[in-house]
Amino acid sequence: MNKWITSALLAGALVSGQILGQAMAQDDKDTVRLGIDVPYEPFVMRDADGKLEGFEIDLGNELCARANLECSWVEQSWDGIIPGLLARKYDAILSSMAITPERERQVMFSLPYYNTPSVWITARDRDIDIDDKQSLEGLSVGVQRGTIRDVYVTQEYGDVLDIHRYGSSQEVVNDLQSGRLDLTFEDFPIAVDAIDFRQDDSPYKQLGDSIKTPTSIFGKGAAMAFRQRDKALAAKFDKAICEVYADGTFDKLMEQYFDYDLSVRPSEADCAQ
Amino acid sequence: MEQLNGWFTELLSGNLIFTANTLSFYWGGLVTTVQLVFLSLLIGVILAVPLAIGRGSKRRWIKLPIYAYTYVFRGTPLLIQLYLVYYGVVFFDGIQDSIFWVVFKQAFFPALIAFTLNTAAYTTEIFHGAIKNTAKGEIEAARAYGMSRKLMMRRIILPSAFRRALPAYGNEVIFMLHASAVASVVTIMDLTGAAYYVYARFYAPFQAFIFVALIYLCLTFSIMFVFRRLEKRLLAHLRPRA
Numbered sequence: 001m002n003k004w005i006t007s008a009l010l011a012g013a014l015v016s017g018q019i020l021g022q023a024m025a026q027d028d029k030d031t032v033r034l035g036i037d038v039p040y041e042p043f044v045m046r047d048a049d050g051k052l053e054g055f056e057i058d059l060g061n062e063l064c065a066r067a068n069l070e071c072s073w074v075e076q077s078w079d080g081i082i083p084g085l086l087a088r089k090y091d092a093i094l095s096s097m098a099i100t101p102e103r104e105r106q107v108m109f110s111l112p113y114y115n116t117p118s119v120w121i122t123a124r125d126r127d128i129d130i131d132d133k134q135s136l137e138g139l140s141v142g143v144q145r146g147t148i149r150d151v152y153v154t155q156e157y158g159d160v161l162d163i164h165r166y167g168s169s170q171e172v173v174n175d176l177q178s179g180r181l182d183l184t185f186e187d188f189p190i191a192v193d194a195i196d197f198r199q200d201d202s203p204y205k206q207l208g209d210s211i212k213t214p215t216s217i218f219g220k221g222a223a224m225a226f227r228q229r230d231k232a233l234a235a236k237f238d239k240a241i242c243e244v245y246a247d248g249t250f251d252k253l254m255e256q257y258f259d260y261d262l263s264v265r266p267s268e269a270d271c272a273q
Numbered sequence: 274m275e276q277l278n279g280w281f282t283e284l285l286s287g288n289l290i291f292t293a294n295t296l297s298f299y300w301g302g303l304v305t306t307v308q309l310v311f312l313s314l315l316i317g318v319i320l321a322v323p324l325a326i327g328r329g330s331k332r333r334w335i336k337l338p339i340y341a342y343t344y345v346f347r348g349t350p351l352l353i354q355l356y357l358v359y360y361g362v363v364f365f366d367g368i369q370d371s372i373f374w375v376v377f378k379q380a381f382f383p384a385l386i387a388f389t390l391n392t393a394a395y396t397t398e399i400f401h402g403a404i405k406n407t408a409k410g411e412i413e414a415a416r417a418y419g420m421s422r423k424l425m426m427r428r429i430i431l432p433s434a435f436r437r438a439l440p441a442y443g444n445e446v447i448f449m450l451h452a453s454a455v456a457s458v459v460t461i462m463d464l465t466g467a468a469y470y471v472y473a474r475f476y477a478p479f480q481a482f483i484f485v486a487l488i489y490l491c492l493t494f495s496i497m498f499v500f501r502r503l504e505k506r507l508l509a510h511l512r513p514r515a
Contacts, residue, residue, distance in 0.1 A: 142460075146473020164380070164460040165470065175460075178363035180378055 029070040032233065033090035034060055037078040042257045043096050055257040059113065060094045062249060066240040082106055085227060092233065093225040100219065107225040110237045111270055113250075114262045115221030117188045117210030118149050121197050126182065130208045136160045139182040142172040149185045152217045169194060176204070183207070188260055198259075210261065221264045242271035290475050291484070295467075302467030303488060309381070309463060310453050313388035314446060320393040325400030326426065339397065346394035352455045354391055359383040359459045380459045388456075392449050399445060403438035404430055436507045443500035447493055454489075464488055 036056065039045040044054035052073055064071035074090040085093055085107060099109045120130050129135055137160050143150045145165040153163055164181060166172045173194045175181045184191075188210060191197060197204040212218055226234045244250040245265055254263060328339045346354065362368060362377045376382045407430050415425040457466035468485035472478045 145469060150473070165462075165466070166460055167458060174360060178360070179369040179374075180363075180380075 029068060031070040031072065032064065032092060033072050033074050034064075035074050035076045035081055035084055035090035035093045036060075036095040037081055038075050040096055055253060056094055056096065058253055058256075059244070059250070062244055062253070063094075063237055063240040066243050067236040069236065082225070085225060088227075091226070091230065092237070096222045097225050098219050099221065099223050103225070106228075108228050108230070108234055109220075110224040110226070110234055111241045111266045112221030112223040112264045113241050114254075115212050115218065115264045116262050117212045117260065118152070118185060118218070119188050119191055119210050120183060120185055120207035121176070121191055121195055121204050122183050122207050123176075124203050124205045128183065128207060130183075133157070133160055138162065140164055140180065141183040141185060142166055142175055142181040143185050144169045144172060147187075148217055148219065149187065152211070153185050155217065188262075192260075212264065238266075238270070242266050246271075290471060290477050290480050295471050295474075298462070298467040298470055299464070299484070299488065302462055302464040302485075305381075305461060305466075306450075306453055306456075306463040307492075309385060309388065309456060309461070310446075310450050313385055313392055313453075314449055316385075316389045317392035317396050320389070321396035321400055322431075324393065324397040325404060328397055328401040329404055343394040343397050346391050347398065351387065351391050351452050352458065355384060355387040355455055355459060358387040380456075380461045384456045384459060384461055388449065388453065391452070392445065395445050395448075396442065399438050399441045400434060403434035403441075406437070407433055436511075439500065439504050439507060443497070443504075446496055446500070450492055450496065451489065 036044055036052075038052065040054075040056075042054055043056040044052060047053050057073070060071060060073070074084075076084045076089065076095075078095075081093055081095060081097070082103065084090060093107070096114075097103070097109075099112060103109075122128050128139070136157065139160075140162040141153055141157065142164045143153050143166070145167060150163075150165060153161065157163075161183070164172075164175065166175070169186060169190050172181070172184050172186065176184050176195070184195075186195070195204050196202050197206055212221075215221075224234075224237055226237075244253075245263070250263060254261070324339050324342075327335045328343070330336050359380065362373075362383065368374055368377065411429055411433060412425065415429045420428065453463060454465040456463045457469055460466075462470070464485050468481045471484075472481035475481070
């Protein structure tokens with residue numbers, strides 16, 4: 001009986017060794033495992049067959065192809081996603097992780113690949129020029145307390161606008177609808193869900209352009225995260241991110257999933273390295 | 274003054290949270306809280322006196338509506354009443370175009386209305402209880418003097434009842450101060466609102482809230498001190514003689 005097991009194990013080892021050898025011989029691609037928190041629509045979700053799909057899956061596969069790497073996806077819930085990286089359950093995180101100083105102490109980030117914009121919204125029949133600060137005097141704006149939008153509005157418009165801070169974005173929408181607020185400054189995807197301001201028959205409209213800068217407030221955006229020592233791997237992905245931006249592949253992918261602009265074009269200086 | 278200024282700057286240096294900017298938030302919050310609580314208590318008391326007299330009336334059509342009002346406002350949380358006034362008024366069609374909108378557009382007045390109705394309900398019950406418990410001897414003495422019911426109410430029952438209601442009313446004032454913390458949920462920058470803001474801005478919940486707790490404590494002690502003094506003066510005749 002014991003003999004059987006031993007020989008079975010031996011055979012298995014032989015076979016798997018052979019397969020590994022074959023695989024290595026077949027192509028010299030390194031394998032990289034990417035950690036992701038599923039689902040986060042439309043960045044990542046499962047199709048009817050249970051296969052992963054979404055903007056970040058397509059983007060990740062594209063980046064891997066350009067970096068000449070063999071990539072596989074590893075699912076990991078959000079709260080354990082950095083510990084999982086450090087414990088080598090996967091080699092990189094590609095999961096809408098925003099660059100923050102706290103996280104930068106633990107992991108190394110690639111160039112950012114996207115950042116969701118924020119947007120000014122007002123009633124359709126209102127005529128407000130958001131860039132003309134004097135004309136805003138005394139108008140009320142609603143923001144969710146403590147968010148980056150709160151910081152931006154407080155810093156840039158604190159002296160003219162009457163800022164109302166709410167506990168949730170739903171309450172902001174309530175008071176925009178009740179007429180208590182003249183304006184709101186909202187995260188773009190949240191605004192699309194809650195206010196639906198882009199329909200022609202909607203009672204609300206966007207004011208000015210979507211806003212993603214300054215990065216000191218809005219952050220640099222979402223980036224891939226690596227272990228601090230894996231500098232070579234990070235450099236490969238940085239190069240790939242520059243490439244997908246440069247040749248328009250990113251825009252094509254973005255248009256496939258989003259009808260607004262969340263690109264953060266890397267600067268030439270970033271790409272020159 | 275120079276010295277005080279220097280001391281103040283030194284106190285603030287070396288900490289990132291309690292800058293002059295955030296302290297001004299707390300100061301603004303303190304002013305708003307005191308305004309809100311003081312005004313609602315003042316209007317509440319003015320409403321509560323006739324309501325308390327009416328509550329003790331023998332006529333059912335006076336007594337029952339007042340009882341229903343105090344029952345509802347004491348039986349539901351203040352937070353719910355605040356939400357109902359703040360978000361509820363906008364469901365009246367056309368209110369945005371009426372003159373009332375000037376009042377209801379700001380968060381301050383819906384909060385003031387909710388707080389006033391709430392404290393008036395409690396104060397009515399406190400006064401009513403005190404009026405009901407007026408010593409029989411005092412009333413009989415007043416009758417023996419031939420006072421009418423009105424005169425007796427004005428000269429004997431109410432002054433006596435207010436004095437005896439003082440300790441309970443002092444508690445109501447303190448409860449109202451503490452209950453006013455809910456004002457921040459409708460965007461009012463009261464003390465708690467300021468603490469929330471500092472917390473959200475610096476991710477420092479402990480510092481933000483411990484500081485505001487200390488301010489509330491100081492306010493509470495000041496109120497207690499005032500009421501103790503008042504009680505000593507006005508209830509002197511009820512103390513046992515040494």
